[in-house]
Amino acid sequence: MTEQLTLRAPDDWHIHLRDGGALERTVGDAARQFRRAIVMPNLVPPVVDAEDALFYQLRIREQIPEGNPFEPLMVIYLTDRTDAEMVKLAHKAGVIAAKLYPAGATTNSDSGVTDIANIYPALEAMQECGMKLLLHGEVTTSDIDIFDREQVFIEKTLSRLVDDFPTLKIVLEHITTAHAAEFVQNARDGVGATITAHHLLYNRNHMLVGGIRPHYYCLPILKRGYHQSALIEAATSGNPKFFLGTDSAPHAQGKKETACGCAGCYTAFAAIELYAEAFDRAGKLDKLEGFASEFGPDFYGLPRNEDTITLVKQAWALPESLDMGGERLIPLAAGETLSWKLV
Numbered sequence: 001m002t003e004q005l006t007l008r009a010p011d012d013w014h015i016h017l018r019d020g021g022a023l024e025r026t027v028g029d030a031a032r033q034f035r036r037a038i039v040m041p042n043l044v045p046p047v048v049d050a051e052d053a054l055f056y057q058l059r060i061r062e063q064i065p066e067g068n069p070f071e072p073l074m075v076i077y078l079t080d081r082t083d084a085e086m087v088k089l090a091h092k093a094g095v096i097a098a099k100l101y102p103a104g105a106t107t108n109s110d111s112g113v114t115d116i117a118n119i120y121p122a123l124e125a126m127q128e129c130g131m132k133l134l135l136h137g138e139v140t141t142s143d144i145d146i147f148d149r150e151q152v153f154i155e156k157t158l159s160r161l162v163d164d165f166p167t168l169k170i171v172l173e174h175i176t177t178a179h180a181a182e183f184v185q186n187a188r189d190g191v192g193a194t195i196t197a198h199h200l201l202y203n204r205n206h207m208l209v210g211g212i213r214p215h216y217y218c219l220p221i222l223k224r225g226y227h228q229s230a231l232i233e234a235a236t237s238g239n240p241k242f243f244l245g246t247d248s249a250p251h252a253q254g255k256k257e258t259a260c261g262c263a264g265c266y267t268a269f270a271a272i273e274l275y276a277e278a279f280d281r282a283g284k285l286d287k288l289e290g291f292a293s294e295f296g297p298d299f300y301g302l303p304r305n306e307d308t309i310t311l312v313k314q315a316w317a318l319p320e321s322l323d324m325g326g327e328r329l330i331p332l333a334a335g336e337t338l339s340w341k342l343v
């Protein structure tokens, strides 16, 4: 008999769905496996307030396949101009979190915060109403090496935020280092982290040895194998501070395979299968359900999904490319064989 794995239905606590013609692809792929997803607000221009978030949510809802219960959870993008009033209005509109992108840190972060002091009133208001703070945790100063930017952010900014707002719930998104895993593990309650499938499956050798592979380029950038091991350890530890966030971030093929390529890996096509691969390799498939389906909703104070999904152990190959609104999109691990398949 084929080996099977049945899990409480999972959610994705960090995804990029983009907009317009991309939504049919991105929403369809996410909704196939996840019941809820936290939708990143880094559109151009960004989703900065309640009105933007509600309108964006409507555009996403239009692309949810008939009868699918997928629920997009909305986030506003913090800028130097986000104030307490905007936070309160967003909270009233059902926005569950606000995202801090240090200006210039990643894709579409030009409108991000230039000095954390500028958003202290907004953070006060978030702490008061229970809105979560999501962080792209990298400093952007040119003197800091790209491989050290997460660690320096933790030392310079995150440790201060955690102390200055003692009851604010904070998620350090897409962690990539042993430093981040250790910081979150030792931090006060209410500080968590998401981990992507690609940071569990790969390290910088996969991106750079034997030729440069642009589809593995994302931010924060893949680190050494030592950090990959620390992330696998954290994700499969059963510690509820670590939960699933794919950071699936599509860019059309031409924007990746070029002299100055965009950062972002498209994993939504086979996200839960990629995570299953990583947990299976670690011999920790029994820890996947907590990470994928329980610790996220618990952290956010939302109910766990009641229904289940089933994966079967069956080799299958990812397609070489996908259509995204008439453009070609190369999924991460294109053409490679995975050992688990969602039924």
Ligand SMILES: NC(=O)N[C@@H](CC(=O)O)C(=O)O
Residues within 6 Å of the ligand: 016, 042, 106, 107, 108, 136, 217, 218, 219, 220, 247, 249, 250, 263, 264, 265
């Ligand atoms: N992760 C990435 O490399 N890219 C994301 C932005 C982000 O999450 O930092 C994107 O929007 O393309």
Ligand SMILES: [Zn+2]
Residues within 6 Å of the ligand: 106, 135, 136, 137, 173, 174, 219, 220
């Ligand atoms: Zn990011």
Ligand SMILES: [Zn+2]
Residues within 6 Å of the ligand: 014, 015, 016, 040, 247, 248, 249
């Ligand atoms: Zn992201």
